[in-house]
Amino acid sequence: MADPLYWDDTYPIALLLDAAHPEVTDPTTLDLSVLRDWVIRLEGFSDECDVLPVEWLERIQMEWVELQ
Numbered sequence: 001m002a003d004p005l006y007w008d009d010t011y012p013i014a015l016l017l018d019a020a021h022p023e024v025t026d027p028t029t030l031d032l033s034v035l036r037d038w039v040i041r042l043e044g045f046s047d048e049c050d051v052l053p054v055e056w057l058e059r060i061q062m063e064w065v066e067l068q
Contacts, residue, residue: 004046007039007056014063016042027064032057 005013017027017038024030035057040049 002044005042005044006047007053010056010059010063013039013042013060014067017060017064018067024064025068027061027068030061032061035061 005016017024017035020042021038027035032054033052036052039045039057039060
C-alpha cells in the first residue's frame with residue numbers, strides 16, 4: 001500500500017492529479033472547491049476531508065502548473 005497523502009504533500013498530489021486529469025491544461029482555472037474534491041478522492045488521501053485549506057490548495061495548484 002502506498003504512503004498516505006496529506007494536504008501538505010503538494011508535489012505527490014500534483015503528480016496524481018496531473019495523471020488523473022490530463023484534460024486540464026491550466027490548473028489555475030480550476031475552482032478551488034473542485035480541486036479540493038479531486039484531492040480528497042485520490043487513493044490514499046488520509047487527511048481531513050471536511051475542510052477547505054485554501055493555502056494548501058493554492059500550493060497544490062502551483063505544483064501542478066509546474067508540471068505542465
